[in-house]
Amino acid sequence: MILGGGASGLTAGIYSARAKLNTVILNEGAVGGQMVLTNEIANYPGVETTSGYILAGTMKKQARDFGCKIKSNVRITEYQLDNPVKSVILEDGRKFRARIVILAPGGKPRPLDIPGENDFKGTGISYCATCDGEFFTNRELIVVGGGNSALEEALTLTRYASKITVVHQFDHFQAFEQAVREAEANPKIEFIMESELRSFIGNGVLESVTIEHLPTGSVSEKEINGVFIFAGYLPNTSALQGVVELNDRKEIVVNADMKTNIPGVFAAGDCVAKKYRQVTTAVADGTIAALSASEYLQSLK
Numbered sequence: 001m002i003l004g005g006g007a008s009g010l011t012a013g014i015y016s017a018r019a020k021l022n023t024v025i026l027n028e029g030a031v032g033g034q035m036v037l038t039n040e041i042a043n044y045p046g047v048e049t050t051s052g053y054i055l056a057g058t059m060k061k062q063a064r065d066f067g068c069k070i071k072s073n074v075r076i077t078e079y080q081l082d083n084p085v086k087s088v089i090l091e092d093g094r095k096f097r098a099r100i101v102i103l104a105p106g107g108k109p110r111p112l113d114i115p116g117e118n119d120f121k122g123t124g125i126s127y128c129a130t131c132d133g134e135f136f137t138n139r140e141l142i143v144v145g146g147g148n149s150a151l152e153e154a155l156t157l158t159r160y161a162s163k164i165t166v167v168h169q170f171d172h173f174q175a176f177e178q179a180v181r182e183a184e185a186n187p188k189i190e191f192i193m194e195s196e197l198r199s200f201i202g203n204g205v206l207e208s209v210t211i212e213h214l215p216t217g218s219v220s221e222k223e224i225n226g227v228f229i230f231a232g233y234l235p236n237t238s239a240l241q242g243v244v245e246l247n248d249r250k251e252i253v254v255n256a257d258m259k260t261n262i263p264g265v266f267a268a269g270d271c272v273a274k275k276y277r278q279v280t281t282a283v284a285d286g287t288i289a290a291l292s293a294s295e296y297l298q299s300l301k
């Protein structure tokens with residue numbers, strides 16, 4: 001039983017079903033996870049630039065073709081993972097049981113948690129360039145963040161927006177050199193460094209933001225049509241608190257074989273404690289989790 005149908009869960013499904021294990025993926029959202037939010041994936045080896053939606057669709061087909069069952073948009077309300085036969089109960093009362101569970105619930109964008117953020121989600125604030133970029137055609141945008149996602153998504157947004165200001169808290173970027181070079185060379189992109197957004201202001205729709213320049217503490221107001229936030233991520237593990245060992249960042253603790261602290265429970269992808277989160281690292285984790293799970297099942301026999 002694989003809980004999560006993103007890159008890591010689908011890969012675990014491919015390996016598990018191909019090893020002739022009776023495999024089901026239960027996914028709380030749309031199959032593909034964060035991949036379907038990504039307009040362009042240019043760093044997945046062997047596949048020239050593709051959309052995340054297409055890559056996710058291909059992974060899903062591969063898993064299904066090997067016999068993996070996939071149930072999406074389910075809601076899990078109860079986890080019982082301690083026993084040799086583990087079970088989860090869905091909102092509609094259905095119960096699924098398996099001797100092996102692979103946790104692959106991924107993560108979600110980290111909100112800024114500043115005044116106005118909840119008021120303008122969907123009416124000026126977005127966390128997904130692919131989903132919402134087109135709504136801001138010929139408008140001015142702010143992109144918050146300085147990592148790979150922020151700069152790559154800022155570049156994607158230049159297709160629609162007339163101007164983009166990247167607001168970043170440090171004096172340097174954490175993104176790969178290539179993304180930084182491309183963003184700096186793009187005439188539509190400007191930068192405000194060492195600064196953080198402090199509030200969102202508007203009447204029904206977002207009209208402006210306040211920005212603090214961190215070294216001086218001075219706060220200014222900037223009129224803006226939209227803000228895209230790429231300020232890190234939160235693992236989707238709140239439902240797993242007390243069920244499996246998490247670290248202080250709420251990431252699932254695993255060893256090199258993707259084993260958690262519970263025998264027969266493995267974890268993979270963005271939800272585990274690690275430094276780099278990419279599609280490649282998610283599929284690698286999913287591979288290891290499924291192979292370890294298969295070996296564990298053999299050991300039970």
Ligand SMILES: Cc1cc2nc3c(=O)[nH]c(=O)nc-3n(C[C@H](O)[C@H](O)[C@H](O)COP(=O)(O)OP(=O)(O)OC[C@H]3O[C@@H](n4cnc5c(N)ncnc54)[C@H](O)[C@@H]3O)c2cc1C
Pocket residue numbers: 003004005006007008009026027028029030031032033034035037038040041042043044076104105106107108127128129149152153236239268269270271277278279280282
């Ligand atoms: C905007 C953006 C751009 C990115 N661009 C790139 C890029 O260009 N290249 C790259 O390599 N990586 C990129 N990434 C990162 C990459 O998408 C992720 O690292 C990878 O997809 C994570 O896969 P995952 O399977 O671990 O998790 P996810 O993709 O998060 O999938 C987890 C799935 O599990 C579901 N779920 C959640 N909780 C539960 C639960 N309790 N039970 C069952 N299901 C659950 C979720 O709904 C979701 O469908 C980007 C990410 C973002 C947000």
